[in-house]
Amino acid sequence: MKELSIQSEIRSRIYTIRNKEVMLDEDLAELYEVDTKVFNQAVKRNIERFPDDFMFQLSEKEYESLRSQIVTLKNGRGQHRKYLPYVFTEQGLYMLSAVLKSSVAIEVSIEIMRTFTKMKEFSMHYNSLARQIMELERKHDKKFKEVFKHLDEIVSETQKTDEKIMGFIRKE
Numbered sequence: 091m092k093e094l095s096i097q098s099e100i101r102s103r104i105y106t107i108r109n110k111e112v113m114l115d116e117d118l119a120e121l122y123e124v125d126t127k128v129f130n131q132a133v134k135r136n137i138e139r140f141p142d143d144f145m146f147q148l149s150e151k152e153y154e155s156l157r158s159q160i161v162t163l164k165n166g167r168g169q170h171r172k173y174l175p176y177v178f179t180e181q182g183l184y185m186l187s188a189v190l191k192s193s194v195a196i197e198v199s200i201e202i203m204r205t206f207t208k209m210k211e212f213s214m215h216y217n218s219l220a221r222q223i224m225e226l227e228r229k230h231d232k233k234f235k236e237v238f239k240h241l242d243e244i245v246s247e248t249q250k251t252d253e254k255i256m257g258f259i260r261k262e
Contacts, residue, residue, distance in 0.1 A: 096198075096201045097201060097204060097205045097208065099121075100113075100121070100201060100202055100205040101205055101209070103117040103121075104205075104209075105156060105159075105177075107148065107152055107156070107177060108146075108152075110179050111179070111180060111206075111209070112177035112178060112179055113177065113178050113183060113202075114156075114175050114176075114177055115129060115130055115133075115175050115176040115177070115178070116171075116175060118178065118183075118186070121198045121202075122190060122192070122194060122195050122198050123194050130176065132189055132190060133145070133176070133186075133189065136189045139185045139188065139189060140178075140182055140185060143179060143181065144178065144179055144181045144182035144185055145176055145177065145178050145179070145182040146176065146177060147174050147175070147176050147177075148174050148175055148176075148177060149174070150174065153174050153175065180206050183199070183202050183203075183206070184199075184203065186199060187199035187203075
């Protein structure tokens with residue numbers, strides 16, 4: 091049950107930016123139970139492990155857009171970020187497990203990896219289901235065309251019959 095709760099917490103902190111699933115440095119620092127500054131220092135000490143497709147810094151526009159979706163600022167002096175946040179792609183998250191060595195970091199890294207795996211599995215099942223629905227629509231579309239064709243033929247025959255009957259026929 092705890093695992094499900096942790097994965098749900100992780101999933102709620104995954105955002106799509108530049109068409110990539112990413113996590114914010116401050117969210118990761120919180121999960122790893124360290125200050126964001128300490129977290130980013132550890133990353134910078136191992137920057138060669140984090141190419142641009144593993145980690146990148148948000149632009150001001152991206153950060154403003156993200157802030158409008160989630161409340162990231164706290165009230166009070168010194169609570170605002172001085173620098174634009176970094177985000178980590180799935181590969182960057184895997185690399186973090188090689189950089190951060192505490193027992194908490196190991197547990198969190200495992201749960202993050204499990205969460206991304208479950209998200210991929212869900213996506214695969216969703217795509218499979220979507221393909222099955224499209225196939226059913228294609229199959230039924232042909233059947234509906236046949237039904238409508240037969241209905242048109244019946245209506246056409248009925249109209250021909252109606253044209254032959256003129257007036258009333260009286261039964262005596």
